[in-house]
Structure formats: structure tokens, C-alpha cells
Amino acid sequence: MGTGLLGIEGLDRSEIEAYLNRAKTFQSHGGSDFKKLDTLRGKMLVNLFFENSTRTRTSFEIAAKRLGADTISIASSGSSVSKGESLVDTLNTLAAMRPHAIVMRHAASGAPHFLARYLDTPIINAGDGMHEHPTQALLDALTILDHKPALEGLRVAIIGDIIHSRVARSNVHLLSKFGAQTVLCGPAPMLPQDMGKLAAGVILTNDIREAIDGADVIMMLRVQLERQHETPFPPGDYFRFYGLRPEHLALTRPDTIVMHPGPINRGREISSEVADSQRSVILNQVENGVAVRMAVLEKVMGA
Amino acid sequence: MDPATGHDAVADVAVENGRIVAIGPDLDATGFEVFDATGMIVAPGFIDMHVHLREPGFEHSETIETGGRAAAAGGFTSVCCMPNTNPVNDSAVVTTYIIERARRLSPVSVFPIGAITKGSLGEELASIGAMKQAGIVAISDDGRPVMNARVMRRAMESAKAFGLPVINHCEDLNLSAGGDMHEGFESVRMGLRGIPACSEDVMVARDILLAEVTGAKYHVAHISARHSVEMVRYAKARGLNVTTEVCPHHFTLADSDILPFDSNYKMKPPLRSCFDVEAVTEGLASGAIEVIATDHAPHPGSEKMQEFERCPFGITGLETAIGLSLEQLVHKGRVSLMRMIEMFTVNPDRILTLGKGRLTVGGEADITIFDTDRKWTFDLNKSQSKSRNTPFHGREFLGGQVASIVAGKIVWQLG
Numbered sequence: 001m002g003t004g005l006l007g008i009e010g011l012d013r014s015e016i017e018a019y020l021n022r023a024k025t026f027q028s029h030g031g032s033d034f035k036k037l038d039t040l041r042g043k044m045l046v047n048l049f050f051e052n053s054t055r056t057r058t059s060f061e062i063a064a065k066r067l068g069a070d071t072i073s074i075a076s077s078g079s080s081v082s083k084g085e086s087l088v089d090t091l092n093t094l095a096a097m098r099p100h101a102i103v104m105r106h107a108a109s110g111a112p113h114f115l116a117r118y119l120d121t122p123i124i125n126a127g128d129g130m131h132e133h134p135t136q137a138l139l140d141a142l143t144i145l146d147h148k149p150a151l152e153g154l155r156v157a158i159i160g161d162i163i164h165s166r167v168a169r170s171n172v173h174l175l176s177k178f179g180a181q182t183v184l185c186g187p188a189p190m191l192p193q194d195m196g197k198l199a200a201g202v203i204l205t206n207d208i209r210e211a212i213d214g215a216d217v218i219m220m221l222r223v224q225l226e227r228q229h230e231t232p233f234p235p236g237d238y239f240r241f242y243g244l245r246p247e248h249l250a251l252t253r254p255d256t257i258v259m260h261p262g263p264i265n266r267g268r269e270i271s272s273e274v275a276d277s278q279r280s281v282i283l284n285q286v287e288n289g290v291a292v293r294m295a296v297l298e299k300v301m302g303a
Numbered sequence: 304m305d306p307a308t309g310h311d312a313v314a315d316v317a318v319e320n321g322r323i324v325a326i327g328p329d330l331d332a333t334g335f336e337v338f339d340a341t342g343m344i345v346a347p348g349f350i351d352m353h354v355h356l357r358e359p360g361f362e363h364s365e366t367i368e369t370g371g372r373a374a375a376a377g378g379f380t381s382v383c384c385m386p387n388t389n390p391v392n393d394s395a396v397v398t399t400y401i402i403e404r405a406r407r408l409s410p411v412s413v414f415p416i417g418a419i420t421k422g423s424l425g426e427e428l429a430s431i432g433a434m435k436q437a438g439i440v441a442i443s444d445d446g447r448p449v450m451n452a453r454v455m456r457r458a459m460e461s462a463k464a465f466g467l468p469v470i471n472h473c474e475d476l477n478l479s480a481g482g483d484m485h486e487g488f489e490s491v492r493m494g495l496r497g498i499p500a501c502s503e504d505v506m507v508a509r510d511i512l513l514a515e516v517t518g519a520k521y522h523v524a525h526i527s528a529r530h531s532v533e534m535v536r537y538a539k540a541r542g543l544n545v546t547t548e549v550c551p552h553h554f555t556l557a558d559s560d561i562l563p564f565d566s567n568y569k570m571k572p573p574l575r576s577c578f579d580v581e582a583v584t585e586g587l588a589s590g591a592i593e594v595i596a597t598d599h600a601p602h603p604g605s606e607k608m609q610e611f612e613r614c615p616f617g618i619t620g621l622e623t624a625i626g627l628s629l630e631q632l633v634h635k636g637r638v639s640l641m642r643m644i645e646m647f648t649v650n651p652d653r654i655l656t657l658g659k660g661r662l663t664v665g666g667e668a669d670i671t672i673f674d675t676d677r678k679w680t681f682d683l684n685k686s687q688s689k690s691r692n693t694p695f696h697g698r699e700f701l702g703g704q705v706a707s708i709v710a711g712k713i714v715w716q717l718g
């Protein structure tokens with residue numbers, strides 16, 4: 001099995017630090033003065049997206065291009081698992097292509113792990129079902145570090161549909177490894193008690209005011225309607241109880257930042273005023289996505 | 304060793320024309336072919352009361368012939384096959400077909416279990432009486448539990464009248480919908496949808512109440528959750544005719560033992576928490592649970608080579624049952640050897656009345672021979688089953704099956 005990046009859970013602190021430190025050196029490459037590198041010249045990256053995500057795919061493509069790698073993007077026709085093509089067929093295609101790395105997004109938890117068991121090619125998980133989204137957690141950490149001196153000791157509130165969120169899981173693992181406290185908040189059916197055992201320093205609450213009280217960072221999650229087999233919370237009530245609004249920001253400190261993995265549903269989990277406010281670092285997250293993915297691709301494909 | 308009589312001694316067993324003609328020390332072997340079982344356990348033929356042979360309809364997974372061979376290679380001499388074939392065994396025609404095929408092709412005795420409802424759709428009762436006349440030994444909609452309590456009540460009433468036990472796969476399908484593994488910390492960690500223990504518990508509770516109302520003989524298939532074990536204990540204390548079985552994988556593995564996203568660990572009921580594993584083990588030791596059954600559920604590799612959530616449920620189990628039972632129950636001192644044999648022989652026979660599971664002079668010579676101290680490794684590539692879906696490939700065992708004798712004929716022996 002190649003050494004890729006399947007999740008944050010299995011990484012140790014120093015590995016995460018190495019990614020973040022390297023990503024910091026790429027942050028300046030974001031502007032118009034960007035000069036293309038040739039670190040990965042002659043290497044091939046396959047972007048394998050079984051689930052639509054223009055943002056994440058584009059971010060990986062830009063990162064690869066800036067490092068001089070060639071990219072091939074394969075998008076599956078169906079976006080849901082039920083109509084997706086067989087993973088074994090994909091496996092055979094990929095084995096024949098012999099790329100240097102594969103970036104994979106899939107609606108089924110563990111799909112990249114399945115592929116990794118049968119392929120020598122390193123696999124970078126770009127989001128698997130409800131499981132992990134490691135590069136998102138890395139870019140979130142990088143963004144927090146743009147605004148805070150360290151992760152240790154921070155109080156980070158993650159609010160929304162926790163059970164269905166791979167972003168929440170990867171962030172909990174990462175933040176916990178650095179000694180931050182995470183407060184997970186959402187409607188009871190979306191916040192199983194076992195979430196509290198995921199890592200050290202995790203607190204659960206169903207009350208958004210309690211969650212944001214004393215928070216340094218507020219991360220809002222996208223309501224994943226497509227992952228819900230049922231309606232565990234009346235959609236009409238969601239914004240009333242769990243949507244982040246200006247009145248909430250008034251309860252926080254002036255330096256509390258607001259994050260969102262995007263794309264945002266305005267008026268569903270976050271109000272436009274908050275999303276566009278000075279506290280919002282959402283655009284900063286998008287920029288950092290490229291820097292983090294450059295660091296990951298360099299590490300995984302560079303050897 | 305014969306739990307039915309309590310016989311536990313070093314002895315010879317003489318077999319002639321498919322029947323046991325004598326049991327005792329130092330029998331005269333003149334004129335007999337001798338099987339030397341010195342140092343081994345000679346027991347009544349083992350019965351697996353819960354297997355899926357997949358025929359008719361799913362012959363790419365298993366057939367009556369290959370499943371029968373796997374049973375023999377696992378030390379079993381009789382199996383009861385569940386009706387979820389295609390067509391479903393919901394009529395005397397299908398029952399007769401299975402019995403005829405088995406008579407010609409299976410090395411072990413095969414006893415079909417008929418469906419509770421037509422097509423196992425949970426609505427209209429199947430032809431229970433006609434199937435009984437054709438040879439079924441119980442009714443069950445295994446895999447598609449009867450959700451309608453009224454239908455279940457009527458099924459119990461009919462089954463009682465025909466002298467058949469009702470076996471239910473207890474799973475409230477609304478509570479378990481969409482689930483792929485036991486709901487708990489591990490499912491939360493892996494981001495997989497959960498099958499809560501309460502989905503089993505509520506149906507066990509419902510059925511026990513219905514068993515009391517109807518007076519039916521009721522059997523909980525593959526029990527796995529600790530509250531369910533408690534409720535079966537309660538039912539027994541009330542004097543109800545309620546029994547249950549546990550699968551070797553449920554007393555061997557917990558959800559935390561799952562190799563992440565490996566579908567060889569995916570089955571229903573799912574591998575539960577370590578507390579549930581302890582509860583079913585304790586249930587076996589105390590008598591709340593009286594049968595070990597494998598729920599042998601073959602699926603071809605192509606179906607298991609998928610994303611975890613798309614893979615079908617079920618693992619094979621015939622060839623590892625004795626090894627796992629010795630490992631988890633006998634060698635750990637939880638259950639005596641005699642009690643382990645009882646759970647494979649006379650206990651399932653008491654539920655199903657097969658006329659098997661005893662070593663009696665004059666009775667049919669169905670015999671299982673196994674040892675308790677031989678080191679061996681389970682090699683999937685030598686499995687007799689058509690399918691390969693098991694998490695126990697490469698597992699080392701201490702003791703296991705040596706030979707299976709059906710009606711005096713050695714149908715399998717250790718090669």
C-alpha cells in the first residue's frame with residue numbers, strides 16, 4: 001500500500017505540523033506574483049471524483065499545476081453511490097494508468113481505504129462519505145493559525161449536522177491532537193453521544209449559545225440534505241435553532257472568527273450578514289486550500 | 304461423549320448398516336473397518352440449525368452440494384437451511400425440490416425451514432401445513448423479519464397447530480434502516496450508519512409477548528444484543544417455550560475488532576459491542592442460550608469487492624464453528640466440553656425434533672469426531688464452500704473437526 005493521506009486520525013502531531021509548516025511557505029504563492037514550480041514535473045496525478053465538488057477538485061488541480069504535475073480528472077457520471085460505477089472497474093483502469101498519486105472523493109465512507117488495499121499508488125482522501133476529509137482539516141488549521149498564535153488551548157465550536165459530517169470528524173481529530181477543545185453542537189438526532197468519545201477534549205451540546213460561549217473559532221457545517229435518509233429535524237426550524245446570525249456574534253469576543261467549509265447555504269445554516277462580515281474567514285479558507293494541497297501533493301508524490 | 308445421556312467415557316462405537324450397534328469399552332473389532340479416534344472426542348453428529356445454502360436461485364454463491372460439503376468439512380452431519388432462496392421456500396414444491404436435491408447431492412442431512420409468509424414479504428401466511436407435510440422443520444422469514452405484529456401472531460398460532468417452531472431474525476427494520484454496522488462508537492468513528500442494538504431488542508420483546516399469547520414454540524435466531532439475552536432469560540423464567548441461538552462470530556468478535564471497511568466483517572446482526580459479546584457468552588454459560596448455529600451466509604467475492612455500504616450482509620461459518628467454540632468457550636473455561644457438544648447436538652434437536660443429536664444403540668450412526676489440542680490454521684483456499692467471505696482466514700485454532708460420519712458413512716475426514 002502506498003503512503004497517501006487517508007485521514008487525520010492516523011497521523012501524529014509532527015506529521016500534521018510538517019504539512020502545515022510547508023503549506024505556510026506556499027501561502028505567498030497565492031497571488032498574481034505566483035511562479036510555477038517544477039517539483040513534480042513529469043508526474044501524473046489522477047483526480048477521481050465520484051461526488052461532485054468543483055471547489056475541492058479545482059483546488060487540487062491548481063495545487064498540482066503549481067507544482068508542475070500533470071493532472072487527469074475523472075468524474076463519475078453519477079454523483080450518488082447507488083448509481084455510481086463499480087469500484088473494481090475503476091481499480092482496473094487505475095492500475096493500467098499507473099499514476100503517481102490519486103486524489104479521491106467518494107460518497108461511501110471507506111471507499112479510498114478499499115482502493116488503497118488493492119493499489120500500490122498512494123491515495124489522498126478528498127472526502128469519503130461521513131468519515132474523513134483530511135485536507136479540509138489541514139486547511140482549517142492553517143486558517144486558524146493565520147488568526148491565532150497556536151491551536152493549543154483554543155475553544156472551537158463546530159455547529160450543524162455533526163453525524164453526517166466528515167469535516168467535523170477530521171477537525172475533531174486534528175484539534176484534539178494539538179490540545180484544543182472542541183464543542184460539537186447540533187440537533188440531538190445529528191449529535192450522537194458517542195461523538196464525545198471520538199478524541200480527547202470534545203464536549204457536546206444541543207444549545208448553540210452554549211457552544212459559542214467563549215469560543216475562539218466557530219465552524220459552521222453545511223446541512224447535508226443528500227446524506228439524510230430521514231428528516232431528523234424539521235428543516236423549517238433549523239435556521240431558528242442552529243443558524244448562525246448577527247445576534248449570536250454579539251455574544252462572542254471581537255476576535256472570534258467564523259469558518260465554513262463551503263459551499264454555504266445562506267439562510268439555512270448561516271445568515272448572509274455573518275457570512276459576509278468581518279469575522280468571516282471563509283475566503284481565507286479557500287485560498288489556504290491550495291497551499292495545503294500543494295504541501296500534501298509534494299509530500300505524497302515527491303518521494 | 305453424549306450430552307443426551309451424560310455418557311462420558313473412553314469407549315468404542317460399533318456401526319453396522321448405518322446404525323450404532325454397540326457402545327462400550329474394548330469392543331471386538333473383528334470384521335469391522337476401524338477408525339482410530341484415540342485421544343479424540345466422539346460425539347453425536349453436530350447439527351447446524353441455521354445455514355443458507357442459496358439453492359435454488361443463487362447457485363453462484365453456494366449450492367446444496369457445496370454447502371453440504373462445507374458442512375461435512377466443518378464437522379456437521381445435519382443442517383437446516385433458511386428459505387430465502389429464489390423462489391423463496393414458501394411452498395411444498397420448493398421444499399420437496401430442496402429435499403430431493405439434498406438426498407442426491409449433499410453428504411450431510413438437510414432439513415429445510417419454510418417461509419412464514421408468501422415470498423417472505425411479511426403479509427400473507429405461506430402454505431405452512433403443506434410445507435410441513437413436505438418436510439420442513441420450522442418456519443422463518445430470516446433476513447426479512449415479519450414487521451407486522453398481527454401477521455406474526457397468526458403465524459405463531461398456525462405454527463403451534465402444526466407442531467412447528469417459529470424462528471425469527473429479530474430486527475425492527477425501521478430502526479435499522481440504512482445501517483451497515485453496530486451503532487456505537489465504532490460506527491461513529493468510521494462514519495458508517497448504525498444498526499442499533501434496540502432494533503433487535505424491540506422485536507425480541509414483541510415476539511416473546513406474542514409467544515405467551517399464542518403458546519407457540521418460539522426461537523430467536525442469531526441473538527447478539529445483551530438486552531435481548533436478558534429478555535430470553537425472562538421468557539424462560541416465565542416458563543415460555545422460548546429458545547435462542549448464537550453464532551460463533553458473535554461470541555468471538557466485537558465491533559472494535561472490525562478491520563476498517565473490510566466487508567468480511569459485515570453481517571446481520573452486526574458485530575456488537577464488547578458488552579454484548581460478554582452477554583452472549585455469559586448467556587451460553589448460564590443456559591439462557593442453548594444453541595450454537597453458524598448463519599453460514601455465502602456471497603461471492605464480486606459482491607464483497609465493493610464499498611462497505613454496498614456489500615451484502617453475511618459471512619460463511621461452517622468450517623470454523625468448532626474451532627471458534629473451543630477457542631472462546633471451552634479453552635477459556637466459560638463452558639464445559641460436554642455443554643459445548645450439547646449446544647451442537649441434543650439442544651437443536653429438542654427444538655426441531657429431527658430425531659438426531661444422540662448416540663444410541665439402534666439409532667442412526669451420525670457421528671462427529673473432533674480433537675481439542677491439535678494446532679491448525681484455517682485456510683480459505685481449502686474451503687469446501689463456493690464463497691470466500693469470512694474474517695477468519697489464517698486464524699490459528701487449537702482443536703477442531705477430524706471426521707464427519709453420516710448414517711455410518713465417513714463423509715469427510717481430515718486430509
Ligand SMILES: [Zn+2]
Nearest residue numbers: 445446472524
Ligand atoms: Zn438472519
Ligand SMILES: [Zn+2]
Nearest residue numbers: 385445446598
Ligand atoms: Zn440467516
